[in-house]
Amino acid sequence: MHLPWRWLLTITCAVSCSQAQANGWNMPVGVTDLSRDIYNLHMTIFWICVVIGLIVFGAMFYSLYRYRHAKGAKPANFHENTTVEVLWTAIPILILIGMAVPATATLKKMYDTSDADLDVMIIGQQWRWRYEYLGEDVAFNSNMSTPWEQIHGEEEHGEHYLLDVDEPLVLPINRKVRFLMTADDVIHSWWVPELAVKQDTIPGFINENWVKINEPGIYRGQCAELCGVNHGFMPVVVHAMEEEEFDSWLAERKEAQEQEAMGVDREWELDDLMARGESVYRAICSSCHQSEGQGALPAFPALANNQPMIDDFDWHLDVVINGVSGAAMPAFRSTLNPVELAAVVTYTRNAWGNDTGDVVQPALVAEKIAQ
Amino acid sequence: MAPKLPPQHPLQHSSTVVADGQSHDAHSAHPKGVMRWLLTTNHKEIGSLYLIFSLIMFFIGGIFALVVRAELFQPGLQLVEPEFFNQMTTMHGLIMVFAAVMPAFTGLANWMIPLQIGAPDMALPRLNNFSFWLLPVAFTLLLSTLLMPGGGPNFGWTFYAPLSTTYAPPSTTFFILALHIAGISSILGAINIVATILNMRAPGMRMMDMPLFVWTWLITAFLLIAVMPVLAGLITMMLMDINFGTSFFDAAGGGDPVLFQHLFWFFGHPEVYIMILPAFGIVSAIIPTFARKPLFGYASMVYATAAIALLSFLVWAHHMFVVGLPLAAELFFMYSTMLIAVPTGVKVFNWVTTLFRGSISFESPMLFALAFVVLFTIGGFSGLMLAIAPADFQYHDTYFVVAHFHYVLVPGAIFAIMAGVYYWLPKWTGHYPNEKLAQCHFWCSIIGVNLTFFPMHFAGLAGMPRRIPDYALQFADFNMLSSIGAFFFGVSQLIFVLVVVLCVRGGKKAPAKAWEGAEDLEWSVPSPAPLHTFETPPVFNRTQSSD
Numbered sequence: 001m002h003l004p005w006r007w008l009l010t011i012t013c014a015v016s017c018s019q020a021q022a023n024g025w026n027m028p029v030g031v032t033d034l035s036r037d038i039y040n041l042h043m044t045i046f047w048i049c050v051v052i053g054l055i056v057f058g059a060m061f062y063s064l065y066r067y068r069h070a071k072g073a074k075p076a077n078f079h080e081n082t083t084v085e086v087l088w089t090a091i092p093i094l095i096l097i098g099m100a101v102p103a104t105a106t107l108k109k110m111y112d113t114s115d116a117d118l119d120v121m122i123i124g125q126q127w128r129w130r131y132e133y134l135g136e137d138v139a140f141n142s143n144m145s146t147p148w149e150q151i152h153g154e155e156e157h158g159e160h161y162l163l164d165v166d167e168p169l170v171l172p173i174n175r176k177v178r179f180l181m182t183a184d185d186v187i188h189s190w191w192v193p194e195l196a197v198k199q200d201t202i203p204g205f206i207n208e209n210w211v212k213i214n215e216p217g218i219y220r221g222q223c224a225e226l227c228g229v230n231h232g233f234m235p236v237v238v239h240a241m242e243e244e245e246f247d248s249w250l251a252e253r254k255e256a257q258e259q260e261a262m263g264v265d266r267e268w269e270l271d272d273l274m275a276r277g278e279s280v281y282r283a284i285c286s287s288c289h290q291s292e293g294q295g296a297l298p299a300f301p302a303l304a305n306n307q308p309m310i311d312d313f314d315w316h317l318d319v320v321i322n323g324v325s326g327a328a329m330p331a332f333r334s335t336l337n338p339v340e341l342a343a344v345v346t347y348t349r350n351a352w353g354n355d356t357g358d359v360v361q362p363a364l365v366a367e368k369i370a371q
Numbered sequence: 372m373a374p375k376l377p378p379q380h381p382l383q384h385s386s387t388v389v390a391d392g393q394s395h396d397a398h399s400a401h402p403k404g405v406m407r408w409l410l411t412t413n414h415k416e417i418g419s420l421y422l423i424f425s426l427i428m429f430f431i432g433g434i435f436a437l438v439v440r441a442e443l444f445q446p447g448l449q450l451v452e453p454e455f456f457n458q459m460t461t462m463h464g465l466i467m468v469f470a471a472v473m474p475a476f477t478g479l480a481n482w483m484i485p486l487q488i489g490a491p492d493m494a495l496p497r498l499n500n501f502s503f504w505l506l507p508v509a510f511t512l513l514l515s516t517l518l519m520p521g522g523g524p525n526f527g528w529t530f531y532a533p534l535s536t537t538y539a540p541p542s543t544t545f546f547i548l549a550l551h552i553a554g555i556s557s558i559l560g561a562i563n564i565v566a567t568i569l570n571m572r573a574p575g576m577r578m579m580d581m582p583l584f585v586w587t588w589l590i591t592a593f594l595l596i597a598v599m600p601v602l603a604g605l606i607t608m609m610l611m612d613i614n615f616g617t618s619f620f621d622a623a624g625g626g627d628p629v630l631f632q633h634l635f636w637f638f639g640h641p642e643v644y645i646m647i648l649p650a651f652g653i654v655s656a657i658i659p660t661f662a663r664k665p666l667f668g669y670a671s672m673v674y675a676t677a678a679i680a681l682l683s684f685l686v687w688a689h690h691m692f693v694v695g696l697p698l699a700a701e702l703f704f705m706y707s708t709m710l711i712a713v714p715t716g717v718k719v720f721n722w723v724t725t726l727f728r729g730s731i732s733f734e735s736p737m738l739f740a741l742a743f744v745v746l747f748t749i750g751g752f753s754g755l756m757l758a759i760a761p762a763d764f765q766y767h768d769t770y771f772v773v774a775h776f777h778y779v780l781v782p783g784a785i786f787a788i789m790a791g792v793y794y795w796l797p798k799w800t801g802h803y804p805n806e807k808l809a810q811c812h813f814w815c816s817i818i819g820v821n822l823t824f825f826p827m828h829f830a831g832l833a834g835m836p837r838r839i840p841d842y843a844l845q846f847a848d849f850n851m852l853s854s855i856g857a858f859f860f861g862v863s864q865l866i867f868v869l870v871v872v873l874c875v876r877g878g879k880k881a882p883a884k885a886w887e888g889a890e891d892l893e894w895s896v897p898s899p900a901p902l903h904t905f906e907t908p909p910v911f912n913r914t915q916s917s918d
Contacts, residue, residue, distance in 0.1 A: 027832045042762045049752035060723045069732035076728040079665040088720045106761040111698045186534040193834040204622020207695035224768040224836045232839030298521045
């Protein structure tokens with residue numbers, strides 16, 4: 001009894017998994033109840049269109065073939081028929097009503113964000129996603145991890161070319177997760193086809209959406225709203241886990257974040273800050289200021305040999321923490337923690353021949369932020 | 372009360388009645404060379420100017436599209452950087468919409484509306500000259516932004532704020548000015564068309580006797596007058612945000628980025644119909660001609676056009692299904708959008724029924740018109756799918772949308788324009804276009820257009836977002852096909868230029884009634900149509916009309 005049952009489960013799982021994966025030609029069925037509803041709606045309307053198309057084009061090509069001038073067809077002279085005209089106005093209306101009923105039902109379900117088990121804030125930024133688990137003190141940035149060498153053809157394309165991130169959004173399966181979505185700069189759009197969630201993240205607005213994932217797995221998507229030069233390099237990766245696995249992940253994350261917060265108070269060495277700073281710089285800063293700090297004018301000034309920046313330490317720190325009003329430089333006060341801020345400022349003051357020798361302590365940064 | 376009239380200008384039309392087709396010695400005062408074209412107030416010359424301008428812009432916009440397609444030929448960045456890629460997608464859209472498709476229809480309107488209603492010229496000839504000459508100014512300015520520091524517009528042809536305001540390149544102010552000038556040109560052109568149609572029809576021609584091209588343009592002109600000022604208001608608000616410290620669209624200053632989209636699409640959706648209604652008119656002229664049978668359901672065609680135009684003001688937010696509209700708004704805009712399928716369906720059924728029991732021949736204008744019916748309908752089907760709001764959460768901003776609107780605009784609007792050009796070239800030049808070359812152009816175009824745009828449906832459904840310079844590996848095959856198709860289609864359009872040039876220079880002579888089944892008034896004047904026609908109004912004979 002035990003064995004066949006397991007076999008059955010495996011086979012069902014395999015079939016539904018292969019169905020759930022994008023087959024490359026059509027919309028994926030997805031891994032939520034709603035994504036299935038949407039897929040079914042899509043296919044229903046597709047087939048209705050196919051049938052109408054066959055009838056209309058059938059009649060058209062029949063006429064084109066049957067009534068050829070070259071075969072001596074004599075034209076009729078009719079040009080009106082009220083019955084027919086009323087019919088082909090009324091029948092489409094009925095078909096449309098038939099489509100609107102299930103569409104309305106699905107839409108109502110999509111809009112029901114009540115009774116969520118977990119709230120996740122999704123913040124779009126040029127050009128990364130920031131995820132905050134509300135009430136859990138866990139927050140992190142998710143940057144594309146595909147190296148630029150692959151994009152520029154200097155290396156082979158990896159398996160998940162352009163669709164890999166340094167830290168995916170981790171979600172539990174079988175729990176209703178509500179997304180609260182906003183943006184810091186321009187409009188972005190958070191989209192994962194297999195979850196059938198696409199929602200614009202808009203500065204000044206908080207949009208809501210929700211998901212309840214049925215199957216564990218890794219689901220990939222992209223930013224869907226043109227958001228500037230690196231719009232194509234802003235993937236979304238969701239890692240859906242079993243509930244217990246998720247709970248322990250969340251606890252670990254929380255602890256790590258607490259550890260990090262404690263790091264603010266200790267004295268850091270230049271080398272440690274440089275190493276940390278380099279990774280922050282690569283993930284956050286290099287998409288604008290470029291990998292060697294050479295910048296990209298006119299919007300993104302060079303950091304290497306930037307004399308005003310080198311000369312004025314306070315201004316440099318202030319720009320990184322608070323951003324530049326009216327320019328492309330955002331405030332990183334809430335995106336990066338004091339350790340990361342201190343590290344990246346230290347790094348930019350010492351890399352690429354800037355060599356100021358300055359060591360910025362996280363405690364100083366924390367103090368500045370508190371002001 | 373009567374204003375003092377200015378002294379008569381040498382350019383003003385002579386009142387001498389000259390029989391059609393005779394030489395016009397009375398007009399020997401015409402300036403020669405460039406000044407002739409700069410100062411012309413003749414609807415036929417201005418019509419030709421519009422058409423030539425739009426053809427040039429079609430190629431410029433096409434080259435931009437080919438830069439995009441070349442970059443997308445393979446995954447990875449090979450030819451251009453993302454920054455320039457974004458400028459190309461933006462400029463391609465802006466040029467094709469505002470400088471290629473719209474002026475082409477205005478050119479056809481200039482040439483054909485007076486001829487089809489038996490008027491000697493447009494109602495406001497000097498305004499007509501002004502509307503045209505604004506366009507080269509506007510688009511020279513727009514194209515020059517590509518050479519400015521920081522590059523040209525890079526925020527998509529829909530230029531959503533705040534990407535197009537706070538985060539825009541410095542050239543955006545010039546982009547706004549260019550769009551203002553193009554908008555003034557459109558409004559003036561539309562006013563002229565309305566004035567002409569309402570006031571200058573041949574005696575005896577009722578509104579319901581007008582050819583459908585005239586009807587669709589009348590309705591289009593009202594749409595233009597209604598929505599171009601909305602666009603002007605919108606870009607003025609952008610101008611204020613960029614240069615004068617206001618915060619209409621800046622959330623940090625209490626503004627509302629979604630307001631931008633509401634205003635844009637309140638203009639933008641009627642704009643979409645501005646680009647397709649005149650195409651309906653052209654196809655409604657060509658299909659009866661080559662089926663040798665009157666258009667089926669003339670009256671319902673007029674009502675359907677008016678219904679589409681009215682509905683176009685009530686559907687704008689279907690472009691915004693994922694911005695977080697309330698449920699009630701989603702439902703309203705979903706239902707109203709689905710409703711558009713009804714009058715559009717009526718049109719397609721009427722065309723097909725016109726073919727039924729006709730006597731059909733397949734000259735090049737007819738081929739393009741038939742391709743229009745089939746491929747526009749396919750674009751209509753994908754439009755219906757996009758109208759279903761829950762499914763649109765998956766389709767929105769993907770290549771499925773790109774496929775949809777290119778199906779209604781390329782084998783839709785542009786095929787109709789080409790059908791119209793082949794149809795009326797004998798009237799304009801006195802020669803038939805070279806049919807072999809025209810057919811070759813047709814078959815190349817139809818293969819190219821489907822190869823380019825059909826795979827985009829699949830890429831979009833499989834998850835490829837639009838406006839990205841590089842894509843994940845699973846989209847590679849579709850993109851390679853699209854790129855091959857795009858280059859094939861682009862090169863094929865050179866055949867079109869060849870056919871037109873050859874036709875202007877010579878070819879088989881065309882009689883006044885160049886097509887056996889053609890019925891409208893333009894076929895009663897000689898081919899080529901003399902510079903001045905209908906100086907004495909024709910007597911309109913009701914059996915000539917299509918009903």
